[in-house]
Amino acid sequence: MFPTQIQKSSTGWQIGYNVLVPVALFIWLLPLIAIFMTSIRPETDITSGNVFGWPTDFLLIENYAQVFRETKALQYLINSFLVTVPTVILSVSLACLAGYALAIYKVPFFGKNLSIPLFMLFVAGNFVPFQILMVPVREFSENIGVYNTVWALILFHSAFQTGFCTLFMRNFIKALPFELIESARIEGVGEFKIFWHVVLPLVRPALAALAVLIFTFIWNDFFWATVLTNGDEAKPITAGMESLKGQYLTRYSLYSAAALMAAIPPVIMFFIAQKHFIAGLTLGATKG
Structure with missing residues (x-):
């Protein structure tokens, strides 16, 4: 027996589905988001302990260009x-x-x-x-x-x-x-x-x-x-x-x-x- 389609489920199931799917997607993407934020922050942020906080500067072009240059x-x-x-x-x-x-x-x-x-x-x-x-x-x-x-x-x-x-x-x-x-x-x-x-x-x-x-x-x-x-x-x-x-x-x-x-x-x-x-x-x- 196949599970019931979400469109045919009760209102409570539909609300729970619409809430949990974005949360699950965010948790799944969290490591990629963390890596991306690390790739655009200055090295001084990491050495000073600002690893998960908001970057003090955004070095998107500089860091990615530096990878190829150095x-x-x-x-x-x-x-x-x-x-x-x-x-x-x-x-x-x-x-x-x-x-x-x-x-x-x-x-x-x-x-x-x-x-x-x-x-x-x-x-x-x-x-x-x-x-x-x-x-x-x-x-x-x-x-x-x-x-x-x-x-x-x-x-x-x-x-x-x-x-x-x-x-x-x-x-x-x-x-x-x-x-x-x-x-x-x-x-x-x-x-x-x-x-x-x-x-x-x-x-x-x-x-x-x-x-x-x-x-x-x-x-x-x-x-x-x-x-x-x-x-x-x-x-x-x-x-x-x-x-x-x-x-x-x-x-x-x-x-x-x-x-x-x-x-x-x-x-x-x-x-x-x-x-x-x-x-x-x-x-x-x-x-x-």
């Missing part, structure tokens, strides 16, 4: 894009191909169908704690000569995210009517054209939802950015922000400004694909 935040942001965008393209592309194969084909092996075992292998990879892979992954990246480069992050993020992406895409493709593919085959259409012209247009919302999720995962990654990079030339913004911490003093206003700038691209990515993202998450939800 740090390598611009280079870190560029590195983040150089890592995230190719990883999303590579992971989603491989997942579409693998998901189509696992959803449509039967893989014969000595009279057995290996489609389900192969699919379970992709799923099992998502349950491996990535912390235990830290040492072998770093040593392997050094052996193949990609350590401390954006290629190290692209390769290993693509490898680790492809399993989740394949799980995602296989389930969506599996929910499509198989009669469409059979009809195309009867008409003599090749398998790649079926994949390109029939399947991909139908799962476009799922592609958008997956791209937003993977973009957010990769952009916000800190663990692998720290493990696989050791210099400013390859660090993304999440790991590069550590350089804003001094040995004896941390400039919290610049640190907060850099953190907010690092959070903007995933938010923009979500709002650009918001319509497709919501449709992708609900696609196939009523499939029996």
Whole structure:
């Protein structure tokens, strides 16, 4: 049984809803508001103990410009894009191909169908704690000569995210009517054209939802950015922000400004694909 719509509830419930929702929203946004207020206040406010009070001065342009002028935040942001965008393209592309194969084909092996075992292998990879892979992954990246480069992050993020992406895409493709593919085959259409012209247009919302999720995962990654990079030339913004911490003093206003700038691209990515993202998450939800 579904809950009653708020418009059909009693007057008391509607009043409570209208009061509690803004309060809950304010509490949820409170940390972001605090970070923003810290990013525009002078350093003297923080050193004097005025951390949560009203700023003595508003240095919005000065502090944010100082982040780019005195740090390598611009280079870190560029590195983040150089890592995230190719990883999303590579992971989603491989997942579409693998998901189509696992959803449509039967893989014969000595009279057995290996489609389900192969699919379970992709799923099992998502349950491996990535912390235990830290040492072998770093040593392997050094052996193949990609350590401390954006290629190290692209390769290993693509490898680790492809399993989740394949799980995602296989389930969506599996929910499509198989009669469409059979009809195309009867008409003599090749398998790649079926994949390109029939399947991909139908799962476009799922592609958008997956791209937003993977973009957010990769952009916000800190663990692998720290493990696989050791210099400013390859660090993304999440790991590069550590350089804003001094040995004896941390400039919290610049640190907060850099953190907010690092959070903007995933938010923009979500709002650009918001319509497709919501449709992708609900696609196939009523499939029996």
